[in-house]
């Protein structure tokens with residue numbers, strides 16, 4: 431076992447850390463308050479290779495491994511969790527499935543655009559009646575020979591309003607249940623692609639989240655991803671990979687919350703001394719450190735397994751479940767350490783708490799992660 435990062439991984443971590451500190455963090459509160467999408471920052475991140483960090487160099491990507499990806503998402507999320515989720519989605523929920531399941535033509539067409547950040551990607555599984563029960567899909571893609579006609583509604587889509595290309599799970603044969611679903615690559619410019627309600631969110635407010643309506647949307651047959659009937663299988667594989675990204679985002683939010691509490695606690699005097707002198711406060715920091723370290727080990731183990739081509743679904747679920755739980759706990763303690771100031775908008779502590787919550791919800795709720803873990807131990811019931 432080797433717990434050392436490679437030179438390349440350390441370079442990615444340090445570059446992302448510096449960018450997060452110097453470029454992202456100073457304006458994160460303003461972007462949150464005004465719901466400003468980070469267009470300019472994403473352009474820079476594209477040039478740095480962070481929009482396609484795992485896409486091979488032959489398709490314009492940085493060709494790095496999943497641990498480098500995880501370190502990058504953690505550091506970027508430390509500066510701004512909204513930017514973290516956009517990068518996680520475009521890298522893992524759009525670039526990864528095209529790389530893994532796409533034809534050579536699809537890779538040539540889409541990966542260079544995603545890798546450079548010229549296009550942002552997204553992933554559409556959730557529907558009004560199909561949330562945790564992702565198999566209850568209704569969006570229907572009718573096979574018309576050389577094209578599909580898609581009708582249906584997808585809910586809560588990250589980059590839905592601002593993204594360019596999406597991996598969309600559709601029903602193609604309603605008689606076959608989850609084996610009757612297929613994955614399509616749908617561009618926002620295809621006729622019948624309609625951006626519906628833009629959501630107002632509790633946290634990660636600088637990222638966009640929208641309902642998408644497909645109204646007789648015409649999708650060329652060459653945009654089928656994988657084979658007919660593989661839609662659910664592809665979606666589950668994409669989510670396994672995506673959970674490493676969300677676990678990394680949760681770590682970044684947790685570190686940001688801990689650092690903010692440390693900075694505040696060291697200079698806040700009560701009873702004639704910094705509040706960090708009180709054991710009740712010191713122990714909170716000790717727990718935060720330990721939880722973050724444990725979460726990072728779980729996350730990097732899942733990333734390492736993925737890079738070895740070994741099964742990692744259970745480990746990714748464990749990492750996502752644990753890191754999202756501790757990031758909410760740490761952000762909550764961060765507000766507590768700030769006292770009344772933590773409840774006010776003058777400090778970042780309240781933003782970290784609002785940002786943290788979504789990690790327990792998207793890409794499978796904590797209940798669904800427990801479901802995956804229990805099934806792996808006890809068998810499905």
Ligand SMILES: Cc1cc2nc3c(=O)[nH]c(=O)nc-3n(C[C@H](O)[C@H](O)[C@H](O)COP(=O)(O)OP(=O)(O)OC[C@H]3O[C@@H](n4cnc5c(N)ncnc54)[C@H](O)[C@@H]3O)c2cc1C
Pocket residue numbers: 519552553554555556560561562563585586587588589631639788791792793794795796797798801
């Ligand atoms: C900000 C944001 C961005 C998102 N981005 C995307 C995106 O880009 N693409 C996309 O496809 N989706 C996206 N989602 C959707 C997200 O994945 C779903 O919200 C999530 O999977 C939960 O589904 P639901 O909201 O329908 O909740 P429900 O499934 O209705 O769950 C409600 C509650 O019931 C619990 N529950 C449900 N079933 C069970 C069960 N069998 N056992 C125990 N408890 C259960 C859940 O854990 C939860 O606590 C996003 C969501 C948010 C909030």
